[in-house]
Amino acid sequence: MDQPSAEDPAARAAVETRGLTKRYRGGQLAVDSLDLTVPRGSVFGFLGPNGSGKTTTIRMLMGLIEPTAGRARLLGAPMPRAARSVLPRVGALIEGPALYPFLTGRDNLVRFDAADPTADPGTRAARVSAALERVGLTAAARKKARAYSLGMKQRLGLAAALLQPRELLVLDEPTNGLDPQGMREIRTLVRELADDGTTVFLSSHLLDEIEQVCTHAAVMTQGRLIVQGTVAELAAGSRGRLSITTPDPAEAVRVLKEHGVTDIVALEERVTGELPASGGSAPPLDLADLNAALVRAGVRVRAFGTERASLEDAFVALTGEGFDVAG
Numbered sequence: 001m002d003q004p005s006a007e008d009p010a011a012r013a014a015v016e017t018r019g020l021t022k023r024y025r026g027g028q029l030a031v032d033s034l035d036l037t038v039p040r041g042s043v044f045g046f047l048g049p050n051g052s053g054k055t056t057t058i059r060m061l062m063g064l065i066e067p068t069a070g071r072a073r074l075l076g077a078p079m080p081r082a083a084r085s086v087l088p089r090v091g092a093l094i095e096g097p098a099l100y101p102f103l104t105g106r107d108n109l110v111r112f113d114a115a116d117p118t119a120d121p122g123t124r125a126a127r128v129s130a131a132l133e134r135v136g137l138t139a140a141a142r143k144k145a146r147a148y149s150l151g152m153k154q155r156l157g158l159a160a161a162l163l164q165p166r167e168l169l170v171l172d173e174p175t176n177g178l179d180p181q182g183m184r185e186i187r188t189l190v191r192e193l194a195d196d197g198t199t200v201f202l203s204s205h206l207l208d209e210i211e212q213v214c215t216h217a218a219v220m221t222q223g224r225l226i227v228q229g230t231v232a233e234l235a236a237g238s239r240g241r242l243s244i245t246t247p248d249p250a251e252a253v254r255v256l257k258e259h260g261v262t263d264i265v266a267l268e269e270r271v272t273g274e275l276p277a278s279g280g281s282a283p284p285l286d287l288a289d290l291n292a293a294l295v296r297a298g299v300r301v302r303a304f305g306t307e308r309a310s311l312e313d314a315f316v317a318l319t320g321e322g323f324d325v326a327g
């Protein structure tokens, strides 16, 4: 009864939650009726400021804590009920890897592998070497983990998650605390894993990072999901800023105002502004008409267009808030 058919979207999604809710004992509503669908094969960014409920959601998905209400499916199977059969197909890196500092990178992986009752000891050395190679730590395999940089430690944690082939990787803030080089390494690795067909679900409070690496994203604030979709769809939700280059900025500003453009900023030859929102009875402003009006008014236009809308624009448009991008 609980097994979805091949036609059921739940069978296709790598992660699916319906009404998933967590209220902690102290009364804190950390996750509120979450309906999340992570398509198989996606790199899915789970985005939200600190405290928005991302870790709580991930801990429920992995069966580490019980939801207060609602349900969660991982690779089509109900959690936490199917944990024993599903979790071996899922690699996870949650709240930093638990490493033995006085063991080498390689020996750390040997210990992780030995803790897995399904792992054949006869092929352990080959598995460990392949995982080290996968994350680019072969050269550093004999160094003690305490001598690793934070980025190398994260990669070692990923290697531990990759000792077995995985259909889904769940990474909680995998670049938290890393320097730009470490962040790039993790991003590259995530892309490579996705190219191999692994679904990657990663949480982050960095919009920029999600835009660079993810195909899909969901945005959380205060325990609630405010939007989910492909990154392209989310960014398209806001139109971006109008930008004009002209030697006649004063006249351009006048024409733009007449056409309902707001928040106009003129800096030497560059004039930018917010296009009026479409909707209601007003027809959307056609950029071709606006350009023609500028030319009719004698404004000499060197360049005319909209700046690419970013996920951050979409986020601000959705919530009316800025985003914590400081890290």
Ligand SMILES: Nc1ncnc2c1ncn2[C@@H]1O[C@H](COP(=O)(O)OP(=O)(O)OP(=O)(O)O)[C@@H](O)[C@H]1O
Residues within 6 Å of the ligand: 024, 025, 026, 028, 029, 030, 048, 049, 050, 051, 052, 053, 054, 055, 056, 057, 205
């Ligand atoms: N064990 C707990 N008991 C009570 N409240 C908790 C517990 N864990 C988290 N919370 C609260 O639940 C809310 C969501 O926290 P959560 O850690 O899930 O958010 P997050 O988006 O992962 O943030 P961060 O990036 O800071 O980890 C916060 O208000 C937090 O204080």
